[in-house]
Amino acid sequence: MPKLPALLCCTCTALTLALAPPSVLIVGGTGRIGTAVAIHLLQRRPELQITLAGRSAERGRAAAVEVAAEVAAEAADCGFLELDYRDAAAMRAACEGQDAVVHVAGPFVGQNKLEPLKAAIASETPVYVDVSDPLEYIDEAKALDARKTSALLCAGAFPGFSNVLAVEAAHLLGEPVKDLNFSYFTAGLGGSGAINLDITNYGFGPPVPRIVAGEATRTENYAGTDFGTIAYDGLNAECWAWPFPEAATTGEFLKITGSSRAGMGTAPAIWNTVLRLMVAVVPRKWWSSKRFSEGLARFSEPLVRVTDAFVGEAHAMRVDVSSATSERSVAAVQRHDSFRRCVGQSCAEFVLDALDQATPGVALPEERYADRAPRERILARLSTTPGTTGYRVG
Numbered sequence: 001m002p003k004l005p006a007l008l009c010c011t012c013t014a015l016t017l018a019l020a021p022p023s024v025l026i027v028g029g030t031g032r033i034g035t036a037v038a039i040h041l042l043q044r045r046p047e048l049q050i051t052l053a054g055r056s057a058e059r060g061r062a063a064a065v066e067v068a069a070e071v072a073a074e075a076a077d078c079g080f081l082e083l084d085y086r087d088a089a090a091m092r093a094a095c096e097g098q099d100a101v102v103h104v105a106g107p108f109v110g111q112n113k114l115e116p117l118k119a120a121i122a123s124e125t126p127v128y129v130d131v132s133d134p135l136e137y138i139d140e141a142k143a144l145d146a147r148k149t150s151a152l153l154c155a156g157a158f159p160g161f162s163n164v165l166a167v168e169a170a171h172l173l174g175e176p177v178k179d180l181n182f183s184y185f186t187a188g189l190g191g192s193g194a195i196n197l198d199i200t201n202y203g204f205g206p207p208v209p210r211i212v213a214g215e216a217t218r219t220e221n222y223a224g225t226d227f228g229t230i231a232y233d234g235l236n237a238e239c240w241a242w243p244f245p246e247a248a249t250t251g252e253f254l255k256i257t258g259s260s261r262a263g264m265g266t267a268p269a270i271w272n273t274v275l276r277l278m279v280a281v282v283p284r285k286w287w288s289s290k291r292f293s294e295g296l297a298r299f300s301e302p303l304v305r306v307t308d309a310f311v312g313e314a315h316a317m318r319v320d321v322s323s324a325t326s327e328r329s330v331a332a333v334q335r336h337d338s339f340r341r342c343v344g345q346s347c348a349e350f351v352l353d354a355l356d357q358a359t360p361g362v363a364l365p366e367e368r369y370a371d372r373a374p375r376e377r378i379l380a381r382l383s384t385t386p387g388t389t390g391y392r393v394g
């Protein structure tokens, strides 16, 4: 029989382990989306132990101060870890002991792009969530075998929340889906980092993944064209096609018989006109070149910053599904006063949901939330975040 002090000690350790607040590592946590994720996590669960990770210690300090200034006084302070996620060994060490790993250090391309997910799987981290969007990243990520990790890809606002809205709209339709349209609006950069300008520009280069006449395909010379004015319940804004993966992944998931497309637009409206004109004259292969896309982004950034100061950072999205067997259609619309907050909050809610209820495997939001009960649970979370200014399905 063990001695009483030893027994007590063991019990205490076990209790402390069971009661220790969950720990969350945010890779890219020092960025605009990363700090928004941290703020929302701490607002919802002040006891969480959060570590912001990035390459610059200076940025890390500033980010920790920014987060602390916004959360309740009782919330734990964020830690900072200097980390390059492309370093496999460092990434693996960073995952040890974490309950969740969040990856928001886009653009999810290039060498060692999958290290955060691979490290989370190898260290059996219970929860992994990222806000990826390139289709080739998704394909490679989905080929990984995660037996102990509940991994969710593309889990921001769009893709992310929007994928779940599409499944919900199709469910309300209750008939086979013909067309599926995703339309997004962001005022200026929506409070996100300048990297998002580069990403937008690259997107004009390659063919766009989508469904046409029930078949998965890639449409050439399509980004920056098509669409028109979209009604977001009280806000009308222009929209043009862009290679968001959900046009392909959610379209396939819903087995649509017609076509899918995804696109976005911005404010002030003049940017839409400038982009359309540029897309019409600049060869597609220039957009695909890093030099051109990043050069243009750096050139336009000061102008974007100036206009951002008066257009704000509002966000709106709309998902439309139409029936293959009748004239019916269903729309879902969501609006928020800040794009950056909405992306961060959506990502954070996907993390909190998985901490409560982990589902091992690597999945997209439409797959993980395919069943009605988990979908209602996540939509209740996503549609009630602070700053939400509109939400309806049907």
Ligand SMILES: NC(=O)c1ccc[n+]([C@@H]2O[C@H](COP(=O)([O-])OP(=O)(O)OC[C@H]3O[C@@H](n4cnc5c(N)ncnc54)[C@H](OP(=O)(O)O)[C@@H]3O)[C@@H](O)[C@H]2O)c1
Residues within 6 Å of the ligand: 027, 028, 029, 030, 031, 032, 033, 034, 053, 054, 055, 056, 057, 059, 083, 084, 085, 086, 104, 105, 106, 107, 108, 131, 132, 133, 154, 155, 156, 157, 158, 159, 160, 191, 192, 193, 194, 195, 196, 199, 343
């Ligand atoms: N699904 C959605 O709804 C959605 C919407 C908007 C954005 N996004 C994604 O979110 C990403 C982040 O956007 P953001 O506005 O937050 O950009 P950001 O402000 O530039 O933040 C990116 C952060 O990642 C860190 N980082 C970059 N490379 C790293 C590396 N190799 N190792 C560790 N940390 C690294 C950067 O810090 P250091 O440079 O100091 O390392 C920076 O703090 C975008 O690239 C985009 O892919 C998704």
Ligand SMILES: *[C@@H]1O[C@H](CO)[C@@H](O)[C@H](O)[C@H]1NC(C)=O
Residues within 6 Å of the ligand: 179, 180, 181, 227, 261, 320, 321, 322, 329
């Ligand atoms: C989706 O967009 C296409 C192309 O503009 C349009 O023909 C179709 O009516 C739209 N479908 C829905 C359900 O909004």
